[in-house]
Amino acid sequence: MGVTYQKIMVAIDGSKEADWAFKKGVEIAKRNNAKLLLVHVIDTRSFALIEAYDTVVGDRAEKLATDMLENYKKQALEAGLHDVTYEIDFGSPKVRIPRDLAKNHNVDLILCGATGLNVVERFFMGSVSEHIIRYSPCDVLVIRTQKDIE
Structure with a gap:
């Protein structure tokens, strides 16, 4: 009995773990002839630290995210995938x-990197990957790098 995935989402945050998740996501999408959706959520909670928030900060964050996701999309297409899209959203990544x-995208598999948060950060913020596992409507694969295993 084989399980095939039709729409795979990879959560991209610019980390090494997210890069590993992307690479594995491309391979899984190729094996399943699946669509690949790359997502990046700009965490607006960090904007609360900026006393006088203006649109320049959000615009710059969105431009950086667009550049990063365009690069990943190009890599996925060069690797042989045909249906690759991305979405940038704002809010809390662990909720959105x-x-x-x-x-909203009827995803049947989410890949995300294991977070590098320390114990104190996890206590106050909670791990994004933990929340994705807990609240996701589909399968979730958390990718660990070699350093996470040691």
């Missing part, structure tokens, strides 16, 4: 990815 983006 499983509760909104996955549901």
Whole structure:
């Protein structure tokens, strides 16, 4: 009994772990002849630290995210995938990815990197990957790098 995935989402945050998740996501999408959706959520909670938030900060974050996702999309197409899209969203990644983006796009597999948060950060913020696992409507594959295993 084989399980095939039709729409695979990879959460991209610019980290080494997300890069590993992207590479594995491309391979899984190729094996399943699946669509690949790359997502990046700009965490607006960090904007609260900026006393006088103006649109320049958000615009710059969106431009950087667009450049990053365009690069990943190009790599996926060069690797042989045919249906690659991306979406940039704003808010809390741990809420937007499983509760909104996955549901809105009818995703059947989410790949994300294991977070590099320390114990204190996890206590206060919670791990994004933990929230994705808990609230996702579909399968989730958390990718660990070699350093996470050691």
